[in-house]
Amino acid sequence: MDYKIDDSKQRIVNESLELFKKHGINYVTMDIIAGNLGISKKTLYVNFQSKEELLSYCLNNYAKARRQKIRSFVESTPNIIEALVAIFSYVTREVSQFNPLFYDELSRYFPQLSRELVDRQNEEDYDELSRLINQGKVQDLILQDINADIVAKLFLVQIRHIVDYELFPINRYSRSELFQQIYVNFIRGIATYEGQTILKDLVEGHRYFELQP
Numbered sequence: 001m002d003y004k005i006d007d008s009k010q011r012i013v014n015e016s017l018e019l020f021k022k023h024g025i026n027y028v029t030m031d032i033i034a035g036n037l038g039i040s041k042k043t044l045y046v047n048f049q050s051k052e053e054l055l056s057y058c059l060n061n062y063a064k065a066r067r068q069k070i071r072s073f074v075e076s077t078p079n080i081i082e083a084l085v086a087i088f089s090y091v092t093r094e095v096s097q098f099n100p101l102f103y104d105e106l107s108r109y110f111p112q113l114s115r116e117l118v119d120r121q122n123e124e125d126y127d128e129l130s131r132l133i134n135q136g137k138v139q140d141l142i143l144q145d146i147n148a149d150i151v152a153k154l155f156l157v158q159i160r161h162i163v164d165y166e167l168f169p170i171n172r173y174s175r176s177e178l179f180q181q182i183y184v185n186f187i188r189g190i191a192t193y194e195g196q197t198i199l200k201d202l203v204e205g206h207r208y209f210e211l212q213p
Helices: 009-024 030-037 042-049 051-076 080-099 100-109 111-138 148-163 176-189 195-202 207-211
Strands: none
Touching: 009 030, 009 042, 009 051, 009 100, 030 042, 030 051, 030 176, 042 176, 051 080, 051 111, 080 111, 080 176, 100 111, 100 148, 148 176, 176 195
């Protein structure tokens, strides 16, 4: 599918994504979206034939923006430890902005879209994380004997369990706390002494907020 869209469609996608993030998918109807945009439902259907098509555009738009944001962190930070913390802090914040219903309803009612999103995101995250780990070795901030392939896959497996609501009920564990526990201990486990010192300074001083452009 060609996801290139004009400004009017982009506005619809942006508004719809925010509604989906806040309320989940089922609650948000095409009537609600049209009302929030101040347009007729007919105009909305001229641009998108169905809610599923609109949701697909929203997911693609979100994934693209996420990739660009991650690349900006890599380019704006002086070392891999700070890049990893900036990326993971950003993702933690993003996770906390999604209503837990979103992912549950996506997998239940739109399984194909859910698989496409998960598969694409896992592939991109694996490639990026593997590259960063190897770059960290060059900077002597990541242990040389770390197998980037295995470690990246193990990390992504842990991340997938964040949306396991039986293992981590949402009334007991916030998604942001879970993600922070995973990523801080992940970096500690693969970092050299110098890398761990940088991480300690960032976490104890809450300096990871400074890394957000």
